[in-house]
Amino acid sequence: MLHLTAPPPLALYIHYPWCVRKCPYCDFNSHQASGEMAEADYLAALLRDLQQHLPAVWGRPVHAIFIGGGTPSLLSPDGVAWLLSQLRALLPLLPGCEITLEANPGTVEQGRFTAFRQAGVNRLSIGVQSFDDALLQRLGRIHTGREAILAVEAAHCAGFDNLNLDLMFGLPGEDEAGAAADLRQAIALAPSHLSWYQLTIEPNTAFAHAPPPLPEEEALWAMQSAGQAILATAGYGQYEVSAYALHDREQERQCRHNLNYWRFGDYLGIGPGAHGKLTHCASGKIERIWKKRQPRDWLTATDGAAMIAGRAEIARDELVLEFMMNALRLVEGFDTALFTAHTGLPLSAATAPLQRAEALGLLQWDTRRIAPTARGRDYLNDLLELFLPEG
Ligand SMILES: C[S@@+](CC[C@H](N)C(=O)[O-])C[C@H]1O[C@@H](n2cnc3c(N)ncnc32)[C@H](O)[C@@H]1O
Ligand code: SF4
Numbered sequence: 001m002l003h004l005t006a007p008p009p010l011a012l013y014i015h016y017p018w019c020v021r022k023c024p025y026c027d028f029n030s031h032q033a034s035g036e037m038a039e040a041d042y043l044a045a046l047l048r049d050l051q052q053h054l055p056a057v058w059g060r061p062v063h064a065i066f067i068g069g070g071t072p073s074l075l076s077p078d079g080v081a082w083l084l085s086q087l088r089a090l091l092p093l094l095p096g097c098e099i100t101l102e103a104n105p106g107t108v109e110q111g112r113f114t115a116f117r118q119a120g121v122n123r124l125s126i127g128v129q130s131f132d133d134a135l136l137q138r139l140g141r142i143h144t145g146r147e148a149i150l151a152v153e154a155a156h157c158a159g160f161d162n163l164n165l166d167l168m169f170g171l172p173g174e175d176e177a178g179a180a181a182d183l184r185q186a187i188a189l190a191p192s193h194l195s196w197y198q199l200t201i202e203p204n205t206a207f208a209h210a211p212p213p214l215p216e217e218e219a220l221w222a223m224q225s226a227g228q229a230i231l232a233t234a235g236y237g238q239y240e241v242s243a244y245a246l247h248d249r250e251q252e253r254q255c256r257h258n259l260n261y262w263r264f265g266d267y268l269g270i271g272p273g274a275h276g277k278l279t280h281c282a283s284g285k286i287e288r289i290w291k292k293r294q295p296r297d298w299l300t301a302t303d304g305a306a307m308i309a310g311r312a313e314i315a316r317d318e319l320v321l322e323f324m325m326n327a328l329r330l331v332e333g334f335d336t337a338l339f340t341a342h343t344g345l346p347l348s349a350a351t352a353p354l355q356r357a358e359a360l361g362l363l364q365w366d367t368r369r370i371a372p373t374a375r376g377r378d379y380l381n382d383l384l385e386l387f388l389p390e391g
Contacts, residue, residue, distance in 0.1 A: 001284030002316070002344025008265040008279060010057055011064040011257050012091070014046060014083075015271030016072035017295045020106060023140045024206035025199060029273035029293055030070040037299060039079050045299050045307075047086055049270040049291065052304030054090060056278055057268065062091050064098040064257035067121075073103035077115030084120040098123055098162070098256040105151035106142035113158035123162040123255075124155050125195075131185045132178060135171045138212065145185075152189045162253065164193040169227060170220050171199055172212035179223040180230060187234045192253040194236055194244045196227060241329050241380065262326045263334065264342040272298035277314075284344060286314045317389040319343045320350045324387045328363075328380065333371025353386040362386075 018033035065087065067080070075083075084099065100123040101116055113124070130136055131145035143151075155163050165186050169179040186194060198220065201207050215223070228238065236244035240262060245253040260267065269276035273293040279286050289311040292298040301307040314322055323343050327334040336347050343349075354370060357363035362376035362383040376383045 002286065002319075003340075003346075004279055004281040004284055004286075004344040006341070007060060007281055008263070008342045009063045009260055010060045011066070011260040011265060011267040012050075012062050012087070013257075013267055013269045013271075013274055013276075014065065014067045014072075015269065015274040015291075016042075016067060016069040016075060017272045018074060019069065019071040019104070020074070020142050021140065022206075025139060025202070027202035027205050028070065031295065033074065037295060039076060041299060043079055043083055045301075046083065046270050047090075048304050049274075049298075049307050050087075050090065050268065050304075052307075053268050053270075053276070053278075056280070057091075057266075059092070060266075061094045062087075062097060063094050063265075064100070064260060065093070066100045066102075066257040068100075068102045068125075070102075071104045071107055071127075072101055073107045073112070073116075077112055077119055080116055080121065081119035100125055100164075100255070100257060102127065103151070103155075104142065105148040108151050108154065110154040110157060113154050113160065117158045117160060122160075123164070124160045125164040125166065126151055126155060126191075127166045128152070128186065129166065129168050130171060130174075130182050132174075132182065135174060135178070138172050139168075140206075149185075149189065152191065156190075161192060163191045164195055164255065165189070165191045166195045166197065168197045168199045169223050170215055172214055174215060174223075176219060176223050176226055180226055183227050183230050187230070187236070192246050193255060194231065195242050196231070196244060197242045198224070239331050241377065259330075262330050263338060264323050264326050279342075279344075286319065286344070288312055288314060316345070319345060320353070321384070321387040321389060324350070325384055328372050328376070328383060331371065331377070333363075333369055336368050336370060339370075350387070357383055357386050360386075 017029055017031055019030045020033065022030065022032050099121050101121045102125045104127050128148045129139055129141060131148055133144050136144060167182055167186055201211055231244050235247040237247045238244050239254055243255065266277055266279050272291060272295045274291045276289040290309050291307050292301065292309045298307050323339060339347055354363065354365065358365050361373060362379065364371055364373050372383060
C-alpha cells in the first residue's frame with residue numbers, strides 16, 4: 001500500500017476523435033469525419049462517460065480542462081458552450097480554470113473563435129505545423145501558411161491572449177533556414193506559448209508505410225540548437241522538451257494542463273481512447289483507466305462502465321519510472337516532496353538510479369530539487385532507462 005496522504009491536483013481531458021482529413025504523420029486517435037456521429041449524441045455520451053467518475057473525485061477542484069483531438073474546433077460553439085455549462089454543474093472548476101481547445105487553421109474563422117471565447121474557452125492551441133505551403137502539402141494539411149496566419153490573427157482579435165501554436169521541424173525536405181523561418185514567422189504573431197515538436201515517424205501511419213525523405217541527424221541537431229537560440233532571444237523560455245512560454249509572463253502562460261501531467265497529477269479522460277489517472281488515498285493505490293478507442297464502440301456503449309476498455313493499478317515497481325518519464329521532461333525537474341506526495345513512495349525508492357544519473361552528468365540534485373542537466377535533456381531516453389524496474 002502506498003502512503004498517499006492527499007490526492008494531487010485534478011485535470012480533465014476531453015477527446016474529440018474527428019478531423020477533416022487524416023494527416024499522414026499522425027498517430028493520435030483521430031479519424032476522417034464522415035458525418036456518422038451526430039454532435040448531440042457525442043456530447044451526451046461525454047457526460048455519460050464523465051458521470052461514472054464523479055463519485056471517485058467528489059469535491060476535488062478541477063485545475064484545467066483540455067479539449068483535444070482530433071480537431072475539436074469542428075464542434076459547434078453552441079455545443080462547446082453546452083458542454084462547458086454541464087461540466088460547471090457537475091464539477092467544481094477552480095476560479096480561472098484553464099480551458100483549452102485545439103483548433104486546426106482550416107476549420108475556423110473569426111466568428112467561431114469569438115463564440116468559443118464567449119462559451120468559456122480561455123486558451124486556444126492552433127495546429128500550424130509550418131507556414132511553408134510546399135511543406136504543408138507534403139504533410140497533408142488542409143490549410144495554407146496564409147490561412148494559418150489569418151487563424152492566429154483571428155484568435156488574437158477574439159481575445160485569446162493565452163494562445164499556443166503547434167509547430168513541427170525536421171519535415172520532409174526542410175533545411176535549417178526553413179525551420180528558422182517558420183519559428184520567426186510564429187514569433188512575429190506573438191503567441192504566448194509555442195509547442196515545437198520534432199517530426200517523428202510513428203508506426204501505423206501513412207508515413208511509416210511510405211517514409212518520406214527526412215533531414216539527416218546532423219541537420220536535425222543544427223535545426224534544434226538554432227531554433228532554441230531563436231526562441232530564447234525572442235523571450236520564449238523552454239520549460240519542457242517541446243514547450244516554450246513567453247518569459248515575461250512565463251508562470252501564467254505555461255500550459256497548466258500539461259504541467260499537471262508532467263508533475264504526475266491526476267486526470268480524468270473522457271471520450272474515445274482517452275486515458276485517465278486517479279489516486280485513491282484510502283486504498284493507497286494509483287490507477288490508470290482507458291476508454292474504448294474506436295469512436296463507435298465508445299459511443300454505442302450502453303453505459304459509462306461499458307465505455308471503459310481497461311483499468312489497472314500502477315504497480316509499485318513501475319511508479320518510479322512513470323513519475324520520472326513525466327517529471328524529467330521538465331527543465332525545472334521536480335521537488336523531492338512532490339515525488340513522495342504524488343507517488344506515495346519514499347525518495348529512497350529512487351535514490352540508487354538518481355545517484356547513477358547524477359554521476360553520469362545527466363541530472364543535477366540540489367538539496368530538494370532534482371532536474372535534468374542540458375545533457376540529460378539531450379539524452380532523455382538514456383536518462384529514463386536508468387529508472388527501468390529491475391528484473
Ligand atoms: C492533436 S494535434 C493538434 C490539433 C489539430 N488536430 C491540428 O493538427 O491542427 C497535436 C499536435 O501534435 C503534433 N504532432 C502530431 N503528430 C506528430 C508527429 N508524428 N511528430 C511530431 N509532432 C506531431 C502536431 O504539431 C499537432 O498539432
Ligand atoms: S495532426 Fe491534427 S488534424 Fe492531422 S490527423 Fe492528427 S489530429 Fe487530425
